[in-house]
Amino acid sequence: MKTTINAVLLITGLFIFSVSAAEMKTLRLGTEGAYAPFNSVNKEGELVGFDIEIGKALCTEMKVKCEWVTSDWDGLIPALLAKKFDAIVASMSITEERKQKIAFTSKYYTTPGRFVRMKGDAVEASKESLKGKVIGVQGGTISENFVRGEFGEVVDIKVYGTQDEANLDFMAGRVDVIFADSVVLVDFLKSKSGQQAELFGPSFTEAKYFGEGIGIGLRKNDQALLEAFNQAIDAIRANGTYQKINAKYFDFDLFGE
Amino acid sequence: MFDLQGYGPSLLAGASMTIAVGLSAMVMACILGLVGAWAKLSASYTARATAAVYTTVIRGTPELILLLLLYYGVPTLVQDLASLAGYEIILNFNPFLAGAVTLGLIYGAFATEVFRGAFEAIPRGQTEAAQALGMSRFRVAVHITLPQAMRIALPGLGNVWMILIKATALVSIIQLDEVMRKAKIAAGATHQPFTFYLLASFIFLGITLISSLVQRQLEKKAHRGVGQA
Amino acid sequence: MNFTTMLEYLPQMLDGAWLSLQITGLSLFLGFLLAIPVSLMRLSHLAALRLPAQLYMFYFRGTPLLVQLFLIYYGSGQFRHELEQIGLWAFFRDAWFCAVFALTLNACAYTAEIFRGAILAVPKSDIQAGKAFGMSGLLLFRRIIFPKALRIALPSYGNEVIFLLQASSLVSIITLMDLTGVASRLVAKTFAVYEIYILTAAIYIAITYMLVVIFKLFERILNKHLRTDS
Numbered sequence: 027m028k029t030t031i032n033a034v035l036l037i038t039g040l041f042i043f044s045v046s047a048a049e050m051k052t053l054r055l056g057t058e059g060a061y062a063p064f065n066s067v068n069k070e071g072e073l074v075g076f077d078i079e080i081g082k083a084l085c086t087e088m089k090v091k092c093e094w095v096t097s098d099w100d101g102l103i104p105a106l107l108a109k110k111f112d113a114i115v116a117s118m119s120i121t122e123e124r125k126q127k128i129a130f131t132s133k134y135y136t137t138p139g140r141f142v143r144m145k146g147d148a149v150e151a152s153k154e155s156l157k158g159k160v161i162g163v164q165g166g167t168i169s170e171n172f173v174r175g176e177f178g179e180v181v182d183i184k185v186y187g188t189q190d191e192a193n194l195d196f197m198a199g200r201v202d203v204i205f206a207d208s209v210v211l212v213d214f215l216k217s218k219s220g221q222q223a224e225l226f227g228p229s230f231t232e233a234k235y236f237g238e239g240i241g242i243g244l245r246k247n248d249q250a251l252l253e254a255f256n257q258a259i260d261a262i263r264a265n266g267t268y269q270k271i272n273a274k275y276f277d278f279d280l281f282g283e
Numbered sequence: 284m285f286d287l288q289g290y291g292p293s294l295l296a297g298a299s300m301t302i303a304v305g306l307s308a309m310v311m312a313c314i315l316g317l318v319g320a321w322a323k324l325s326a327s328y329t330a331r332a333t334a335a336v337y338t339t340v341i342r343g344t345p346e347l348i349l350l351l352l353l354y355y356g357v358p359t360l361v362q363d364l365a366s367l368a369g370y371e372i373i374l375n376f377n378p379f380l381a382g383a384v385t386l387g388l389i390y391g392a393f394a395t396e397v398f399r400g401a402f403e404a405i406p407r408g409q410t411e412a413a414q415a416l417g418m419s420r421f422r423v424a425v426h427i428t429l430p431q432a433m434r435i436a437l438p439g440l441g442n443v444w445m446i447l448i449k450a451t452a453l454v455s456i457i458q459l460d461e462v463m464r465k466a467k468i469a470a471g472a473t474h475q476p477f478t479f480y481l482l483a484s485f486i487f488l489g490i491t492l493i494s495s496l497v498q499r500q501l502e503k504k505a506h507r508g509v510g511q512a
Numbered sequence: 513m514n515f516t517t518m519l520e521y522l523p524q525m526l527d528g529a530w531l532s533l534q535i536t537g538l539s540l541f542l543g544f545l546l547a548i549p550v551s552l553m554r555l556s557h558l559a560a561l562r563l564p565a566q567l568y569m570f571y572f573r574g575t576p577l578l579v580q581l582f583l584i585y586y587g588s589g590q591f592r593h594e595l596e597q598i599g600l601w602a603f604f605r606d607a608w609f610c611a612v613f614a615l616t617l618n619a620c621a622y623t624a625e626i627f628r629g630a631i632l633a634v635p636k637s638d639i640q641a642g643k644a645f646g647m648s649g650l651l652l653f654r655r656i657i658f659p660k661a662l663r664i665a666l667p668s669y670g671n672e673v674i675f676l677l678q679a680s681s682l683v684s685i686i687t688l689m690d691l692t693g694v695a696s697r698l699v700a701k702t703f704a705v706y707e708i709y710i711l712t713a714a715i716y717i718a719i720t721y722m723l724v725v726i727f728k729l730f731e732r733i734l735n736k737h738l739r740t741d742s
Contacts, residue, residue, distance in 0.1 A: 059458070060471060067468050069289045071296065071460060095377075096458045100700040101355055107703070108358035109373045127703050166700035184607075184687050185697065190471030191586070195687075197474060198589025200605050219474040342674075343717035345681035347692060348709055355699075356706030452576035456685075463578060470586060477587030484575040484583060491574040 052091040053251075055081050056111035059096040060188040063213045063275055064117040067096075076280070079271045080134055080262075081115040084242075087258040087267075098187060100166050103127055106243060112251065114243035117207070119168045121237040129246045131255040133239030134268075136282035138229035139169055140208040142196070142215070144222055149203060151227025156181050162192040162201035169205050172235040189214075196223070209276065239282065290469035290479065297465035298486050304382050304461060305448045305490075311387025312443060316394025323399050334395065341392035346450055349389055354381045354457045382454035382461075390447045397439035401432040434505040441498040448490055452483075462486050518711050521698055528694030529715055535690065536680045539612050540673060543619030548658075550620060551627035565624070572621035577679050580618060585610040585686040611683040619676050626672060630665035631657060663734050670727035674720055681716075691715060 057065045057077055065077040073094050085092035095111040102114050106128060120130040141151050149155050157180045163170045165185035173183055184201050186192040193214050196204045204211070208229060214220045230236065244252050262268045263281070272280050287294075322334035341349070354376075365372040376384065405428055413423045455464035466483035470476040553565035572580065588595060588604040595601040603609045634657050642656035684693030695712040699705055 060468075062472075066472070069293055069472075071293055071465075098456060098458060100696060101457070103703050104355040104359065104699070104705045107362075108355055108705075109362065110358070165697060186687060187685065188471070190467075194471065194474065194476055194586050194589060198586070198592050198605075199601075200589070200607070217474065339721075340713070340717060343720040344713040345678035345692065345716055347681045347684075348695070348713050348716065351696070351699075352706065352709040352713065356709050360706045449574075449576040452578040455578075463576070463582075466579075467582075470582075475590060477583065477590040480579055480583040480587050484571075484579045487575045487579060488571065 052093055053085060053088075053113065054095050054111035055085075055092050055113050055115045056095050056097050056102055056105055057081070057114070057116040058099050058102065058188070060099075060190045061117060061210060064210065065115075076135075076271065076275045077115050077117055079274070080268070083262050083267045083271060084115075084255060084258040087261050088254050099164060100187065103243065106245060109245075112244070112248070113255070116243075117240050118243050119237045120239060120241040121168060121171075121235075123171075124243070127246075129244045129248070129252055130241035131244065131252060132259060133241050133282075134259055135280040136231075136236075136239035137207050137209045137280065138231045139172055139205060139236065140211055140225050140229060141203050141205050141227045142211050142223050143203045143226050144199075145224050147202070149226070153177060153180050156203070158182070159202040160184055160200070162186060162196055162204040164189045164192055164206065167206075168235050168237065169207070172230060172232075173205050175235060193220075209280070286475075287478070287482070288469075288473050288475075290465070290473070293469065294462060294465045294479070294482060294486065297460060297462040297483075298490070300379075300459065301448070301451050301461040301463075301486075302490065304379060304386070304454060304459060305444075305451050307379075307383035308386035308390065308447055308451070309444055311383060312390035312394045312447065313440070315387060315391025316398045319391060319395030320398035320402055323395065324402055338392045338395055341389055346385075346389055346453055347456070350382075350385045350453055350457065353385045353388070354378075378454065378457045378459035381457060382451070382459050386447055386450055386454070389450070390443050393443045393446070394440065397436050397443060398432060400439065401436035402428060404435050405431050434509070437498075437502050437505050441494075441502075444494060444498075445491060448494065449487060452487070518704070518707050521708070522711075524698070525691060525694050525712065525715060528689055528691040529719065531688065532677070532680050532690040532692075533719070535608070535611055535615060535683060535688075536673075536677045539615035539619050539680075540676055542612070542616040543623050543676075546616070546620040547623035547627055550624040551631060554624060554628050555631060569621045569624055572618050573625065577614070577618050578682055578685070581611070581614045581682055581686055584614045607683075607687050611680075611686060611688055615676065615680060615683070618679070619672065622672050622675070623669065626665050626668045627661060629668075630661040633664050634660045666727070666731050666734060670724070670731075673727070674723055677719060677723065678716065 057073065059065055059067045059073055061075075061077075063075050065073060065075040068074050073096070078094070081092065081094070095105075097105045097110065099116075102116055102118070103124065105111060106114055114128075118124070118130075120133060124130070143149050149159060153176075156177055160182045161173050161177065162184045163173055163186070165187065170183070170185060173181070184192075184195070186195065189206055189210055192201070192204050192206070195201050197219050203226075208225070211225060215223055215225070242255055244255070268281070319334050319337060322330040323338075325331055358376075362372060409427055409431075410423055413427045414420075418426070451461055452463040454461055455467060458464060462483050466479040469479040473479070550565050550568070553561040554569065556562045556565075584604075585607065588610070592601060595604055603613075638656055638660055639652065642652050647655060680690060681692040683690050684696060687693075689697070691712060695708050699708050702708070
C-alpha cells in the first residue's frame with residue numbers, strides 16, 4: 027500500500043502536464059517573430075508584419091477567432107506536429123522535404139533569394155569568386171539548402187537560429203556574405219546599420235530549392251482546414267484585401283505570377 | 284551607447300516575467316524535492332529506484348536539451364503513442380508552463396538532494412521519541428521533522444534558487460517573453476547587441492543581489508531560537 | 513519512433529560530442545589556472561587586489577552564462593572597429609574563441625570561489641606546523657596550503673566540471689557544432705524531435721557519469737592516507 031502511494035505521488039509529481047481535450051474553438055497560428063518585414067515583434071511586444079496581417083485577414087475571411095503563438099524557426103514544424111498551434115504562417119517555403127511531414131496551402135507569395143555583401147567588396151555570385159568565403163544563412167531554410175547545394179563544397183557555411191543573428195554577424199564581419207530572401211534583405215539594407223551593405227548577383231528562383239512559393243503549413247490530417255485556408259487565400263486575392271496589405275509593406279507585387 | 288531606443292520598458296516587463304517563471308519553477312522544485320527526498324529515504328525499493336533514476340537522468344543532461352525535449356519532444360511522443368492506441372490527446376503547454384515545469388523538474392532533482400540531506404541531519408531519536416508519545420507519522424512529519432528540515436535546507440535551497448533564476452534565461456529559446464528574449468529582440472532591431480545584453484546581465488545581477496539579501500534575512504529568521512555555536 | 517535510423521547519425525553526433533569535450537576541457541584547464549591567482553586576490557587584505565576579484569566573481573556568478581556568451585559574441589561585434597585597432601578582433605571574430613573565452617571566465621569565477629572556501633578551510637594547525645618548519649610565503653602556499661586546499665576542493669570541483677560540460681551545450685547558440693548544435697541541426701532536417709534529443713541526452717549522461725567515476729577514483733587516490741578501514 028505504502029509503495030503504491032509513494033509511486034503514485036512520485037509519478038503525479040513528475041508529470042504535472044496540462045492535458046486538454048481536442049477542442050478547437052479558436053485557431054492558433056504559429057509564427058517566428060524574428061523575420062522583418064514579414065513577422066517581427068515591435069517595441070510594445072506585439073507581432074507585426076506582412077505574415078501577421080495576411081493571417082488576420084484569412085481568419086476574418088474564414089470567420090474564426092485566431093490567436094498567435096511564437097516559436098523559434100527550427101521549432102515551428104515540431105511545434106505544429108506537437109499541436110502547439112494549428113497552422114504555420116511564417117513565410118515558410120513549400121518544399122518537397124517539408125511536404126513529407128506537413129501539408130501546405132497554395133502559395134500566398136513568392137520572392138527570390140539574393141546575396142548581400144559589404145559595399146566595396148568585389149565578390150561575385152560564382153563558385154570561383156565565393157571560394158573560401160564565409161556565408162551566413164538561417165538554419166533549416168531554403169537559403170541554407172540552396173547555399174549548401176550550389177556552393178557547399180567551396181564555401182564555409184555558418185548557420186544561425188534567426189535571420190537577425192545572421193545579420194548581426196554579417197555587420198560584425200564574422201561572415202563575408204549573407205544569403206536570404208530578397209525582401210528580408212532589402213528591409214535589412216534600409217536599416218541604419220544596413221547602409222554599408224548591398225545586394226549582388228542574380229535573383230535565384232530554382233524550383234529545386236525555392237519550391238513552389240510560400241505557403242501556410244498545416245498538419246497532414248487537417249484536410250478541412252487546408253481547404254478553408256485555400257478558399258480564404260483566393261477570396262482575399264479577389265476582394266482586394268491582399269493588395270491592400272501588399273501595398274502597405276511593398277511597392278511591388280509580392281504574389282508573383 | 285546607452286540609448287535604449289524605447290526598449291527599456293520592454294526589458295523591465297521581461298524582468299517581471301523572469302521572476303514569475305523563476306518563482307513558479309521554484310515552488311514546483313520544492314514540492315518535487317520534498318517528494319523526491321521522501322522517496323529516497325523510503326523503505327520501498329520502487330520509490331528509491333524511481334527517485335534515483337530521476338535525479339541521475341536530470342543531473343546528467345544539460346538544461347537546454349531537457350528544455351527542448353520537454354517542449355517539443357514529449358508532446359509529440361505522447362501523441363504518437365496515444366494515436367497508436369487510438370486516442371487523440373493534445374498536450375498543450377505554453378512557453379510559461381513549459382518553462383516553469385522544465386525548470387521545476389530540473390531543480391527538483393537538486394532540491395531532492397538538499398532535502399534528503401536535511402532530513403538525514405535530524406537525529407532519529409526525535410522521531411522515535413515523538414512516536415513513543417503516540418504521535419501519528421503525519422503529525423511527526425508536520426510538527427517535528429518538516430520544520431527542522433526546512434531550516435537546515437534553507438542555505439541549500441538558496442543555492443538552488445540562485446542557479447534556477449539564472450537558468451530562466453534559457454526559456455528565451457522557447458520564446459517566453461522574459462528578459463533574455465526581450466534583449467534579443469531589441470538587439471536584433473537596433474543592431475546594438477552589447478548595450479542590450481549588458482543591460483540584461485545587470486537585471487539578472489540585480490535579481491541575484493536582492494535574492495542573496497532576502498536569503499540572509501530568511502536564514503536569520505529561521506535560526507531564531509537555535510543556539511549559535 | 514525510429515531509433516534504428518538514429519544510428520546513422522551517431523558518427524556526426526560523436527563528432528559534436530568531441531567538440532563539446534574539447535571546449536569544456538580547455539575552458540576548465542584555463543579557468544583552473546586563472547582561479548589560483550584570482551582566489552588569492554579575493555582573499556587578499558589589500559582592497560586594490562581584493563575588490564577587482566570580488567567584482568569579477570560577483571558579475572560572472574550572478575549572471576546567466578547564456579547572457580555572458582551573447583554579450584561576448586554578439587556584443588563584441590558592436591566594437592569591431594575598436595577591437596580591430598588594438599588587434600584583438602581576429603580573436604573575437606572566431607565563435608570558437610568566444611565560446612572558450614566566455615566559458616573560461618565563467619569557470620574561473622566559480623572555481624575561484626571553490627578555492628577561496630577551500631583555502632579558508634585549511635586547518636590553522638597545518639599552517640602553524642609549516643611555519644614551525646621555517647616555511648613562509650610561496651613555499652608555505654605551495655607545500656602546505658595548496659595541496660590541502662586542493663583535496664578539500666575536489667568534491668565541489670567535480671560538480672563544477674559536470675556543470676561546465678552541461679553548460680557547454682549553450683555554445684550551439686553561437687553557431688558552434690557541438691553535440692547540442694549537431695542535434696538541433698539534425699532535428700531541423702529530420703523533424704525526429706524526441707528520438708534525436710533522447711539520444712543526445714543519453715550521450716551527455718554517459719559522459720557525465722564517466723566523469724563522476726573518474727572523480728570518485730581521483731578522490732580515493734588523493735585521500736588514500738586518510739582511509740581508516742583496513
